[in-house]
Amino acid sequence: MKLMSAHIEDLRTLYISHLKMALDMEQKITKALPDLIENAADTDLATAFTNHLEETKGHVASVASLLESNAGEAESETCKVVGALATAAADTIKDVTDPSIRDIALIGAAQQVEHHEIAVYGTLRRWAEILGLEADAQVLESIEAEEEAADELLTEISERVNFVAAV
Numbered sequence: 001m002k003l004m005s006a007h008i009e010d011l012r013t014l015y016i017s018h019l020k021m022a023l024d025m026e027q028k029i030t031k032a033l034p035d036l037i038e039n040a041a042d043t044d045l046a047t048a049f050t051n052h053l054e055e056t057k058g059h060v061a062s063v064a065s066l067l068e069s070n071a072g073e074a075e076s077e078t079c080k081v082v083g084a085l086a087t088a089a090a091d092t093i094k095d096v097t098d099p100s101i102r103d104i105a106l107i108g109a110a111q112q113v114e115h116h117e118i119a120v121y122g123t124l125r126r127w128a129e130i131l132g133l134e135a136d137a138q139v140l141e142s143i144e145a146e147e148e149a150a151d152e153l154l155t156e157i158s159e160r161v162n163f164v165a166a167v
């Protein structure tokens with residue numbers, strides 16, 4: 001019994017640490033998206049990025065409130081993965097000059113971020129369930145659903161943009 005509660009305590013620490021990284025991840029995405037909006041040639045793509053920026057601001061607020069309820073304060077920890085992906089996206093904007101090829105590259109960069117986010121929230125949701133934090137699990141599941149919808153929309157847009165770039 002003691003061993004089990006020690007394990008749960010470890011998982012709780014791990015959960016809070018990963019929530020802190022999720023906060024930094026969302027803050028970094030909030031900073032990176034305006035550049036993607038500005039550099040998207042396709043209007044649907046620019047609109048998708050603009051809408052996702054608003055959703056991302058909501059994710060920052062939701063993760064911050066989960067941290068406040070679990071740890072007393074909304075402190076962040078560095079998310080190295082999205083830091084590297086944001087740098088790669090910024091390089092793409094600098095290096096790719098053809099507008100439709102650049103749109104394809106921006107979609108690729110954004111989908112790499114979305115897939116990382118989906119993995120992060122899927123993991124956090126499962127950990128919240130194991131810890132018996134049902135309300136947390138629901139919040140995390142709804143963020144995960146928004147990331148999945150954003151990813152699917154990018155796939156849809158890419159089908160058209162890929163065609164434009166090919167011709």
Ligand SMILES: [Fe+2]
Nearest residue numbers: 026056059117
């Ligand atoms: Fe997000």
